[in-house]
Amino acid sequence: MNKMRTVYRLAITRVGWPMPKTYCAFPFTHQYVHMSGSVRLCCATMENATDKRGNRIHMNNDSLQKTWNSDYMKQARLKMKNGEVLEACTKCVDQEARGYKSMRNPSNKEENLEKVNADGSMEVMPHSMELHFGNVCNLKCKMCSQDYSNQIGKEILQIGKKDKDFLDWVYKQSGNVNNWTNNLSVEYTWFQNEKTKSRLIEYVSKHITELTVIGGEPTVIPEFYELLDYCYKNNTLKDKVITIVTNLTNTNPKMTQWLPKMKSWTIWASLDGIGDTTEYIRYPSNFNKVAENLTYYKKLLTEHGNGKITFSPAVQLLNIHQLDEMLKWFIDFSDGAWGDTFNISWMAQVWYPRICNYDTAPREYRLMVADKLEKSVEYFKKYDRISLFYNAQIKNLRADQLDRFTEVNLQKMFIRYNDTQDKHRKSNTWRVLLPYLEETLTNSIK
DSSP, X not given: OHHHHHHHHHHOOOSSOSSOTTOOSHHHHEEEEOTTSBEESOTTOOOOOBOTTSOBOBTTTSOHHHHHTSHHXXXXXXXXXXXXXXXXXXXXXXXXXXXXXXXXXXHTTOOOGGGBXXXXXXXXXXXXXEEEOTTOOSOEXXXXXXXXXXXXXXXXXXXXXXXXXXXXXXXXXXXXXXXXXXXXXXXXXXXXXXXXXXXXXXXXXXXXXXXXXXXXXXXXXXXXXXXXXXXXXXXXXXXXXXXXXXXXXXXXXXXXXXXXXXXXXXXXXXXXOSTHHHHHHEETOOXXXXXXXXXXXXXXXXXXXXXXXXXXXXEOTTTGGGXXXXXXXXXXXXXXXXXXXXXXXXXXXXXXXXXXXXXXXXXHHHHHHHHHHHTTHHHHTTSHHXXXXXXXXXXXXXXXXXXXXXXXXXXXXXXXXXXXXXXXHXXXXXXXXXXXXXXXXXXXXX
């Protein structure tokens, strides 16, 4: 790690900025509220803000004005001003040391160093916030965990009532099959506290101009609509740039009233396939309903001109075979407006749980999929952002990244987890959707 930080300090140079090389705008402009209600510097860190006694700073205990100038935040700002690398920032540091862009890069356009007091406090409040409305969700996505959906953990516990061996196995495998399994029944509903809700809504209305709302699934959470309604009634919605991260299974008629009144809005569409593929991954979604809701948002942005739709597919073993078709569907849906009002965030390769990553698949299957995707390389060349990520996926498919022992173990986990889950759901199985994957996996583990 020390070597990596040294590389970082040498590699990252100032671009005419009167600021330290370690500078990041987030501690000076942004508030991040985790789905648990705790406060962090940003979404890239796992470190919770704490008080002098080491207790987590939490939305139910502290006002956002107080958390903004907590000892934790003040010390973070002072250390960053002094050119120190924060422990909370090691993920971005490591990424940059390897030559990749991090969450830090785009944020450094803003400079608030001159507004920091000698003790690290700031009178000016943040204008940006990422707000997680807990883990209340209506889906049980294959790559999800109970931290992000209260439904997936409940399902595993239900299965465990009939199959204790399976439950014990899930706990044992931990991040390989269900991310974090320490508390399958966890419920993050901190925002239902009336006092917390009231001050949060007022705070956002008064101070925040750039808001990203995540869940769980925010569109099934009443408090999300209360927030928008409050801003609308208090005439602050017109100043908001709002991003809504949604699985597109649900919308609200009031969106017709709210979205056109915002300065701008983005629907961040978590869509991982078309037809049966997305219905299987994001269970129990309905693709026709998802497409209908997408069309609804498309109509709003066409009529009012202040909206965008950004697709964010989670690329994994269960949809990599359909990546070309999915991306073409996205582009066709834009009706020639791709790159303007329609775009793609990135094509994030799923790493947790580990069994969802496509490098788990047998080489025979990966090469078959790579050959299929290769046929569309030329088609995507005119879409720079897509082409970059698309070619990277093909390269990764052709690479052997796992030793044989690890590969077979992960393949066995994949089969056991999905077979058990499919039996419980009485749904179309991965074996029906992907017969060639089943064949190659069966041959691989013999």
